[in-house]
Amino acid sequence: MLLSELKEGQSAVVRRVGGNSILRRRILEMGIVKGTRIYVEKYAPLRDPVELIVKGYHISLRVEEASQITIDLEE
Numbered sequence: 001m002l003l004s005e006l007k008e009g010q011s012a013v014v015r016r017v018g019g020n021s022i023l024r025r026r027i028l029e030m031g032i033v034k035g036t037r038i039y040v041e042k043y044a045p046l047r048d049p050v051e052l053i054v055k056g057y058h059i060s061l062r063v064e065e066a067s068q069i070t071i072d073l074e075e
Contacts, residue, residue: 001070002071003066003069003070004050004066004067006038006040006071007040008043011038012073013037013071013074014069014071015071016069017070018068018069018070019068024068027065030054031054031055032059037074041053041058048062049061
């Protein structure tokens with residue numbers, strides 16, 4: 001499943017970060033690495049960008065960038 005498919009209030013664990021090298025490096029530098037828990041706080045009114053909580057920090061990503069991150073849903 002992709003991070004861009006999560007709904008508000010759901011959380012997941014990162015399985016893989018894809019994308020080109022510049023985008024991938026930027027996402028990894030933000031702390032979104034394999035095994036990290038991500039919580040979807042909210043979407044903007046037009047559904048782009050998405051606000052995430054990662055390691056206690058609020059991060060906004062474009063939906064296009066979030067679609068490069070493969071996740072596993074938390075139960």
